[in-house]
Amino acid sequence: MRTKLLLLSLAFTVLAVALLTRRQQRIELSNQIARFHHEIDRARQETWDLQTRIAQASESRRLIRSLREQGLDLEPLTAPDPRSPVNDLEQNPLKKVFLENVGQNGNPQIP
Amino acid sequence: MIERTRDTLTRKVRATPDKVFDDARHADRVLIVGKALVALCTMALVGLIVRVVMLQADPPQSIAQLLDTQRTRLVLRPRRGALLDRQGRIIATTHTAESLFVDPAIIADPNTFSERVGYSLGYDPAKVEQMLARRPNSRFVVIDKRLDDEREDLFEKLPPLSGLSTQTRLVRDYPFGNLAGQIVGFVGVDGQGLDGLERLFDKQLTGTPGSIVYFRDAKHRPLWVDQSSYTPPEDATPLRLSLDMTVQLIAETELAAACHEFDAKAGQVIVMDPTTGEILAMANYPDFDPNAKRQATPDEIALRRNRCVTDVFEPGSIFKPFVWSMATQLGAANPSETIDCTTSGVWVTPAKRVLHDAHPAGTTTWAGVLIHSSNIGMAKVALRLKEQQLHDALTAFGFGESTRSGLPGEVDGIVTPMKKWTHYSTTSTPMGQEIAVTPMQITRAFCALANGGNLVHPTILAANQPGKNSPGSVVVYERVLTPEAAQTTRSVLRRVVTEGTGRKANSDLYAIFGKTGTAQIADRKKGGYLPGAFVGSFVCGAPLDRPRIVVGCFIHQPGEGKNHYGGTIAAPAAKRIVEQTLIYLGVTPQPPRDTISPSQLVRANGD
Numbered sequence: 001m002r003t004k005l006l007l008l009s010l011a012f013t014v015l016a017v018a019l020l021t022r023r024q025q026r027i028e029l030s031n032q033i034a035r036f037h038h039e040i041d042r043a044r045q046e047t048w049d050l051q052t053r054i055a056q057a058s059e060s061r062r063l064i065r066s067l068r069e070q071g072l073d074l075e076p077l078t079a080p081d082p083r084s085p086v087n088d089l090e091q092n093p094l095k096k097v098f099l100e101n102v103g104q105n106g107n108p109q110i111p
Numbered sequence: 112m113i114e115r116t117r118d119t120l121t122r123k124v125r126a127t128p129d130k131v132f133d134d135a136r137h138a139d140r141v142l143i144v145g146k147a148l149v150a151l152c153t154m155a156l157v158g159l160i161v162r163v164v165m166l167q168a169d170p171p172q173s174i175a176q177l178l179d180t181q182r183t184r185l186v187l188r189p190r191r192g193a194l195l196d197r198q199g200r201i202i203a204t205t206h207t208a209e210s211l212f213v214d215p216a217i218i219a220d221p222n223t224f225s226e227r228v229g230y231s232l233g234y235d236p237a238k239v240e241q242m243l244a245r246r247p248n249s250r251f252v253v254i255d256k257r258l259d260d261e262r263e264d265l266f267e268k269l270p271p272l273s274g275l276s277t278q279t280r281l282v283r284d285y286p287f288g289n290l291a292g293q294i295v296g297f298v299g300v301d302g303q304g305l306d307g308l309e310r311l312f313d314k315q316l317t318g319t320p321g322s323i324v325y326f327r328d329a330k331h332r333p334l335w336v337d338q339s340s341y342t343p344p345e346d347a348t349p350l351r352l353s354l355d356m357t358v359q360l361i362a363e364t365e366l367a368a369a370c371h372e373f374d375a376k377a378g379q380v381i382v383m384d385p386t387t388g389e390i391l392a393m394a395n396y397p398d399f400d401p402n403a404k405r406q407a408t409p410d411e412i413a414l415r416r417n418r419c420v421t422d423v424f425e426p427g428s429i430f431k432p433f434v435w436s437m438a439t440q441l442g443a444a445n446p447s448e449t450i451d452c453t454t455s456g457v458w459v460t461p462a463k464r465v466l467h468d469a470h471p472a473g474t475t476t477w478a479g480v481l482i483h484s485s486n487i488g489m490a491k492v493a494l495r496l497k498e499q500q501l502h503d504a505l506t507a508f509g510f511g512e513s514t515r516s517g518l519p520g521e522v523d524g525i526v527t528p529m530k531k532w533t534h535y536s537t538t539s540t541p542m543g544q545e546i547a548v549t550p551m552q553i554t555r556a557f558c559a560l561a562n563g564g565n566l567v568h569p570t571i572l573a574a575n576q577p578g579k580n581s582p583g584s585v586v587v588y589e590r591v592l593t594p595e596a597a598q599t600t601r602s603v604l605r606r607v608v609t610e611g612t613g614r615k616a617n618s619d620l621y622a623i624f625g626k627t628g629t630a631q632i633a634d635r636k637k638g639g640y641l642p643g644a645f646v647g648s649f650v651c652g653a654p655l656d657r658p659r660i661v662v663g664c665f666i667h668q669p670g671e672g673k674n675h676y677g678g679t680i681a682a683p684a685a686k687r688i689v690e691q692t693l694i695y696l697g698v699t700p701q702p703p704r705d706t707i708s709p710s711q712l713v714r715a716n717g718d
Contacts, residue, residue, distance in 0.1 A: 060356060060360045
């Protein structure tokens with residue numbers, strides 16, 4: 001009888017320890033998740049700061065100043081690519097609307 | 112099991128009756144105690160479960176308070192949408208910065224504290240102490256709203272100082288500084304748009320905040336996250352503007368140079384794409400830096416204004432091409448028809464008004480009237496039109512109403528209503544008097560001449576918006592001129608640059624067409640005009656055969672003793688802007704063949 005009670009208690013103890021271990025693991029996992037959340041938020045904000053720094057460093061006037069300071073005598077841009085993304089007529093929906101409705105072959109209505 | 116126990120006992124009773132009896136009683140007792148223990152354990156467990164349920168469902172006040180101190184709800188701030196130029200360069204962006212604060216309640220000696228903070232981080236100790244003394248009961252005194260990189264490093268190296276800490280906050284930065292400052296505007300401390308595009312697109316630029324609930328330990332360290340209550344923040348999508356910061360830089364540099372050269376009080380430049388109505392650049396002089404500390408002084412408030420849309424002026428001769436083109440379209444005059452503009456430069460109208468030409472044009476063609484900017488010629492042809500026709504011509508080009516660019520503070524301008532027209536109005540309006548326009552209105556109307564007669568709606572948003580349907584992708588055109596009339600006007604405006612008042616805008620690289628203007632500035636207080644105060648302007652487009660840009664350049668109140676004619680103060684700046692912008696846009700330079708070399712030009716004297 002005692003043996004059986006002992007076995008029963010032992011079984012309960014093992015079960016309790018197992019449950020507590022699982023619970024502890026869950027808490028530790030949640031804690032890790034919390035730290036990851038924090039890390040993600042920090043990384044997100046660091047990305048913002050980096051973007052700002054890049055934007056500040058690549059600002060036109062700063063680039064011009066840097067080029068001047070470095071004494072780089074760059075050749076002036078005389079024949080740029082007319083099909084650069086920003087200048088390409090086909091990539092601008094507003095231009096497209098204009099050409100379809102108003103102009104012919106990229107020219108405004110010139111007789 | 113009980114049966115087996117009884118059998119054993121029976122067998123034992125046969126052996127020794129007394130001992131067996133004792134053993135049986137003991138076994139019964141063990142059985143009863145065992146049963147009682149099981150019952151007690153069961154009851155305790157049930158009681159525990161009931162208590163757990165009660166605590167979960169309706170915890171007592173004291174426990175609920177304890178739970179609250181262990182739960183921290185944190186608002187996850189969304190990032191305000193960035194403002195980008197048409198090339199994707201960042202004009203306005205949000206990032207984090209550290210602010211330095213002090214809790215005076217836990218500082219033993221403010222004097223020593225201030226000295227330590229001051230000398231370690233590079234602040235004036237007296238000022239720090241003053242800040243602490245100003246709000247002695249506060250638990251949060253901000254010493255520095257935004258720590259710079261150097262001080263942030265110093266703070267990190269500083270040994271922990273009780274009462275001194277930093278707080279992370281979101282700040283708005285404008286990497287281009289004063290470039291397009293008046294257009295971009297700025298935000299308040301809470302990140303709300305207060306002026307310019309920041310205010311106009313505040314709703315689109317504001318994200319949705321998220322939240323997270325942390326369970327913390329007794330030392331307030333986060334233990335775990337409550338997954339069920341986690342809402343991620345939604346950052347706002349960046350907004351792509353039609354502005355091109357390179358063109359903006361060109362415009363602002365040339366405008367500032369012109370204003371400095373002629374000691375002008377103010378100036379504006381607008382660069383537009385005549386086919387789409389996109390504003391590529393909008394410059395104001397003097398400029399305004401949204402990064403600078405703001406003070407609500409009247410001077411600074413005036414500086415923040417985007418005068419390209421908020422201020423009106425009497426346009427003067429720059430207005431002539433619109434009346435000229437409409438009169439031509441209506442058949443009131445033929446470009447080759449000769450008009451007597453008098454050799455004396457003086458003419459009295461039928462309403463007994465005396466008109467003057469700065470440079471007598473004599474007998475010239477209707478085209479020559481525009482080329483030489485003759486007030487007399489314009490008035491003579493305008494008298495052939497009905498008043499209603501003239502009035503309709505003005506409104507058709509969009510004068511007297513907002514351009515619907517959506518830019519904050521845009522005004523309608525002034526066109527005298529028909530019922531208030533006097534007998535002077537028919538001769539005043541064609542030369543740009545009795546009318547008030549914004550630089551934006553003039554530049555937009557000129558786009559109609561450049562694009563074949565269609566009035567475009569100016570837009571500050573680029574057609575291609577990142578990740579969504581663009582609010583700027585809807586485009587509406589209103590036809591105001593026939594393509595033929597627009598083409599004729601353009602070819603005459605080309606001659607204004609090659610042989611008329613705009614010769615200083617003649618370029619070796621591109622065929623520019625445009626019109627100069629010089630107007631007196633109205634005295635708003637006393638009426639009449641301010642003595643010696645002028646607006647010199649030049650509005651132009653290029654290249655002639657396929658106009659890619661329209662540039663409006665307006666210089667206000669050049670200094671005393673300086674030239675004030677638009678052809679001299681505004682035209683050269685506009686020419687430089689056209690050349691640099693077209694090269695940047697990839698338009699291959701095509702030296703015009705219809706003109707003599709600019710080096711052979713004689714000095715242009717007036718409008």
